[in-house]
Amino acid sequence: xxxxxxxxxxxxxxxxxxxxxxxxxxxxxxxxxxxxxxxxxxxxxxxxxxxxxxxxxxxxxxxxxxxxxxxxxxxxxxxxxxxxxxxxxxxxxxxxxxxxxxxxxxxxxxxxxxxxxxxxxxxxxxxxxxxxxxxxxxxxxxxxxxxxxxx
DNA sequence: GCCAACGTTGGC
DNA sequence: GCCAACGTTGGC
Numbered sequence: 001x002x003x004x005x006x007x008x009x010x011x012x013x014x015x016x017x018x019x020x021x022x023x024x025x026x027x028x029x030x031x032x033x034x035x036x037x038x039x040x041x042x043x044x045x046x047x048x049x050x051x052x053x054x055x056x057x058x059x060x061x062x063x064x065x066x067x068x069x070x071x072x073x074x075x076x077x078x079x080x081x082x083x084x085x086x087x088x089x090x091x092x093x094x095x096x097x098x099x100x101x102x103x104x105x106x107x108x109x110x111x112x113x114x115x116x117x118x119x120x121x122x123x124x125x126x127x128x129x130x131x132x133x134x135x136x137x138x139x140x141x142x143x144x145x146x147x148x149x150x151x
Numbered sequence: 152g153c154c155a156a157c158g159t160t161g162g163c
Numbered sequence: 164g165c166c167a168a169c170g171t172t173g174g175c
Contacts, residue, residue: 007161031159031170054161112162130168132160 003138004042005049005060005126006100015050015062018102023067026097027075028083034135039070039096041137048100049138049146051126052109059111060146068099106150120145 006026008014018024029035048064072093075083088094115121121142125131138146 009161033170058162132169134160 002041002043002046003049003140003143004037004046004066005051005124005136005138006064007051007053007134009054010052010061011055014052015064015102015105018050018064018100019062019105021102023099023101025073025099027073029073029097029134030083030085030095031134034133035096037135037137038098042066042069042098044069047103047143049143053134057109057111059109059114060106061109062105063103064100065103066098067101070096070098073097108151110146110149114149115146118145118149 010016013024026038029038044066046066048066049060050062050064052058052061072090073083073095075081076085076088076093076095077090078084083095085094112126115124116127121127124138124142125133125136
């Protein structure tokens with residue numbers, strides 16, 4: 001089993017949205033490296049740190065779990081979607097997504113500032129300058145450290 | 152294949 | 164809103 005951190009703008013899709021929906025496809029990823037993580041490396045049962053980005057208090061807001069391995073992201077075929085990709089076809093889809101399920105919403109967001117204060121977490125891509133990939137692998141040690149911070 | 156221009160991310 | 168960093172596009 002692996003661990004991941006996945007970013008989402010809470011204005012668009014938050015831990016509360018997932019809590020309500022319970023299950024959701026992680027659609028809209030349009031970055032090849034992030035796509036490759038979903039397509040090639042994510043397995044059922046992998047745990048996901050659900051990170052809120054581009055908001056007042058950026059940080060890990062809760063947990064999700066991979067429920068279904070990758071399949072084509074339907075939004076790439078939808079001309080009305082902001083994620084539409086005219087170069088993608090049903091025969092040769094370009095974008096893939098996994099399906100995730102809600103696990104937990106933390107009582108308090110584990111803020112980026114808190115994460116930056118933890119020496120053990122200094123190697124996370126999240127805190128590297130210029131790193132903006134929306135999906136990143138997390139080591140077991142990092143995962144456990146973050147979980148311990150939720151109090 | 153190079154690279155300039157442009158677009159996006161995301162913290163601050 | 165600013166801006167650094169990075170990714171993508173497209174002409175050549």
